[in-house]
Amino acid sequence: MPVERLKDATSGQLRITALIDAGIRNVQQVLDQKSRIRSLPGVGETTGNRMVGAARTIWQTTLDEMPVRIDIKNRSRATTQLLKTMRAWDAARSIRSATADLAAADAVRPLLQSLDSKTSHVVVVPEARTVAELRTALAAVEHRGALLKGGDTAAGGDPWEDFIARPADYYAMLAELGFLADDAEKSQGDLPTEIVEAVRELKLDTTHLKASLRGYQAFGARFAIVQRKVIIGDEMGLGKTVESLAVFAHLRAKGSSHFLVVCPAAVVTNWVREVQTKSDLRAYRLHGPGRDDALKSWIRNGGVAVTTYDILGWLEGRIPERARPACLVFDEAHYIKNPGAQRTRRSTALIERSERAILLTGTPLENRIEEFRNLVGYLRPDLSISASEIAPRQFRKQVAPAYLRRNQEDVLTELPERFDVDEWMPMSNADEQHYRAAVIEGNFMAMRQAALRAGAKSEKMQRLIDIVQEAEDNERKVLVFSYFRDVLDEVASVLPGKVFGPLTGSVPAAQRQSMVDEFSQARHGAVLIAQIVAGGVGLNIQSASVVVICEPQLKPTTEWQAIGRSHRMGQLESVQVHRLLSEEGVDQRIIEILARKNQLFAEFARVSETADSAPEAFDITDAELAREIVAAERERLLTGS
Incomplete structure (x- = not known):
C-alpha cells in the first residue's frame, strides 16, 4: 500500500515528503522503520508518532476488513503448502496430550527388544486397559510418528481433502x-x-x-x-x-x-x-x-x-x-x-x-x-x-x-456470505382448490401446506425443482425443510435426482447422523429433505449451501436453527436461503406476525444483556395465531371482502 495512503487516512493533515525523500515507499515500511522516522529531517517526535499511528490504523483496518479465507476453488501452490504446514503443526501439537499412548508404547518396547530374533508371535495381556484400547494407543503413536515424518503419503494424502473435511x-x-x-x-x-x-x-x-x-x-x-x-x-x-x-x-x-x-x-x-x-x-x-x-x-x-x-x-x-x-x-x-x-x-x-x-x-x-x-x-x-x-x-x-x-x-469474519431470497409466487388452480378446502374445514395446518399438496401442479413445487436444478448446475447441494411430513413425502416423489430422507422425528438418532453422512459424501445436486423440527436441531450439514424452507414457520427461531445447520463455522461456500411463499393466503399473515416476534428477540435476547417486558403483550401462542388467521381467511375467501 503506497505511503500516500497516510495522507488520505488523515484527510491531508500529514505531509509525507520526508518519508518519500527517505526512501519509505509503503505503509509497511512506516511500521518497520518507526524508530527511524522520528529522527528524519523535518519530522520530529509528534509528527513521527502521528505517521506511525496512521499506519497502525490502516494496518488494523485492513486486517479487520480483509479476513483470511482459504479459497477451495483457487488451490494455489502457496495455499497448498500452507495447509501442509498447518496439518504438520497440528499433528505435532497433538502429542502433548498423547502421554498415555506413549506410555503404552514404552511399556511394550523393552519386551520387543529382548525377544529372540526367531520369535514370530507375541501375546500381550494388558492389565490396565482392554486389548482394543492398547491397539488403539499403539496405532495412534504410529500415526503421529508418520505425520511428523512428513511426506504426502505419511501425512494422509492431499491436504485439501483434510481441510475440506474439517x-x-x-x-x-x-x-x-x-x-x-x-x-x-x-x-x-x-x-x-x-x-x-x-x-x-x-x-x-x-x-x-x-x-x-x-x-x-x-x-x-x-x-x-x-x-x-x-x-x-x-x-x-x-x-x-x-x-x-x-x-x-x-x-x-x-x-x-x-x-x-x-x-x-x-x-x-x-x-x-x-x-x-x-x-x-x-x-x-x-x-x-x-x-x-x-x-x-x-x-x-x-x-x-x-x-x-x-x-x-x-x-x-x-x-x-x-x-x-x-x-x-x-x-x-x-x-x-x-x-x-x-x-x-x-x-x-x-x-x-x-x-x-x-x-x-x-x-x-x-x-x-x-x-x-x-x-x-x-x-x-x-x-x-x-x-x-x-x-x-x-x-x-x-x-x-x-x-x-x-x-x-x-x-466469524471468514464466514461466507448468506443470501436470503423470499420467493413470492401465485397459487396455481390446483393450489387454490386445496387451500379453499382447508379454509372451509377451518384446518389451519392444512392451510399452511396446501400450496405444496398438488405435486407437480404446484407453483411452489415447480420453483423448488428449478432451485434444485440450478444448484446441481452450480455444483451445490440442497437442504429442503418443511414442518409437515406429508409435504416432504410429496417433495421426495416429485424431485428428480438423488434425494435423501425424509429426516423426521421418527428416524432413530444414530440413523439421522448416518443419513447426514451419506448426504455429505454424495455428489453435487443431492437433496436432503427434513422436518424442520427434527433436522433443524443439533446436526451439522455444512456440505449443503442451498437451503429451501417450504412454508413460513410460526417461530422465527425454528427457521434460524434450520438455516444454522448449514450457515455455520466450517462452511466454505456462500449460503443461499430460499423461502417459498404464496402471494395469497396464510403465508402473508404468518410473515406479518413473525416480524413482531423477530423484533421481540432482537430487543431482549440478541444482545448479551436481555429482557423482560410485559409477557402478556408478546405471547402469541400457536393456538391463538391459528384462530386469528383462520377467521381472517374465512372472511376473505367466503365473503369476498
Whole structure:
C-alpha cells in the first residue's frame, strides 16, 4: 500500500515528503522503520508518532476488513503448502496430550527388544486397559510418528481433502496464529467490566483439549468456569460444543473426573464424536440398548457421559456421590423452557445439586420473555429479575452475570456470505382448490401446506425443482425443510435426482447422523429433505449451501436453527436461503406476525444483556395465531371482502 495512503487516512493533515525523500515507499515500511522516522529531517517526535499511528490504523483496518479465507476453488501452490504446514503443526501439537499412548508404547518396547530374533508371535495381556484400547494407543503413536515424518503419503494424502473435511479446525488454527482478527469487545458480549476482568484473569488449561480455540470460544469457556452456572446463547454455528469441551478439559486438568451432557436424541452421536475427536476425555453413550454397561464404565472410569432429556428419569438415583458430575451441559436448552414439564423438573434437580452447569441454546427466547427468564432462574435464582414492564436494556443488565451471546457477524469474519431470497409466487388452480378446502374445514395446518399438496401442479413445487436444478448446475447441494411430513413425502416423489430422507422425528438418532453422512459424501445436486423440527436441531450439514424452507414457520427461531445447520463455522461456500411463499393466503399473515416476534428477540435476547417486558403483550401462542388467521381467511375467501 503506497505511503500516500497516510495522507488520505488523515484527510491531508500529514505531509509525507520526508518519508518519500527517505526512501519509505509503503505503509509497511512506516511500521518497520518507526524508530527511524522520528529522527528524519523535518519530522520530529509528534509528527513521527502521528505517521506511525496512521499506519497502525490502516494496518488494523485492513486486517479487520480483509479476513483470511482459504479459497477451495483457487488451490494455489502457496495455499497448498500452507495447509501442509498447518496439518504438520497440528499433528505435532497433538502429542502433548498423547502421554498415555506413549506410555503404552514404552511399556511394550523393552519386551520387543529382548525377544529372540526367531520369535514370530507375541501375546500381550494388558492389565490396565482392554486389548482394543492398547491397539488403539499403539496405532495412534504410529500415526503421529508418520505425520511428523512428513511426506504426502505419511501425512494422509492431499491436504485439501483434510481441510475440506474439517475447515473449522483450520480456521481456529489460523486465529490462534494471529491471521484472523479477534475483536475482544465483540467476544465479550455486553458483560459488566468486573466480570470481564475476572474472566481475563483465568488461565485456561487446554492440556486435555485436542482442538484449537478461537479467541471468543476461549473467552466463552472461561466465562462459564468463572461464573459457574451460565447460559451460552451464541448464535448457531459458533462452536458452543467445543466451548463446553474446553470447560471439561480445564476442570479435568484441575482434578475433576466426571461430566454429563444432556441433549436431544438426534445429537447424541455428534456429541460422542466431538468428545472423542476434540479432547482426550472418554465418551460414554447413556442412550440405547447398551446404556447400563456404559453407565457402569463411566462411574468407574470417569469421562463424559452423553444422555438425553427423555432418559433422565432412568438416570435418577443411579449416579453415586463419587461420580457426581463436576459440570453439566444441557444442549438445546430451550427444551426445558417450560418449568412444569417432567424433563424440566428432572433437569433443574440436577442443576441444583451441581456446582457448575452450562445451558447451550442459540434461541433462548422463542415465544415469550417469561421462557427466557425461566432458563436464567434455573441457574441463578439469586438474580433479581423484575417481572414488571421494564426496558430491554435493564433486563439485559439483570441477566448479564449468567448470559453470554455472540452473533456470527461479530466474530466469524471468514464466514461466507448468506443470501436470503423470499420467493413470492401465485397459487396455481390446483393450489387454490386445496387451500379453499382447508379454509372451509377451518384446518389451519392444512392451510399452511396446501400450496405444496398438488405435486407437480404446484407453483411452489415447480420453483423448488428449478432451485434444485440450478444448484446441481452450480455444483451445490440442497437442504429442503418443511414442518409437515406429508409435504416432504410429496417433495421426495416429485424431485428428480438423488434425494435423501425424509429426516423426521421418527428416524432413530444414530440413523439421522448416518443419513447426514451419506448426504455429505454424495455428489453435487443431492437433496436432503427434513422436518424442520427434527433436522433443524443439533446436526451439522455444512456440505449443503442451498437451503429451501417450504412454508413460513410460526417461530422465527425454528427457521434460524434450520438455516444454522448449514450457515455455520466450517462452511466454505456462500449460503443461499430460499423461502417459498404464496402471494395469497396464510403465508402473508404468518410473515406479518413473525416480524413482531423477530423484533421481540432482537430487543431482549440478541444482545448479551436481555429482557423482560410485559409477557402478556408478546405471547402469541400457536393456538391463538391459528384462530386469528383462520377467521381472517374465512372472511376473505367466503365473503369476498
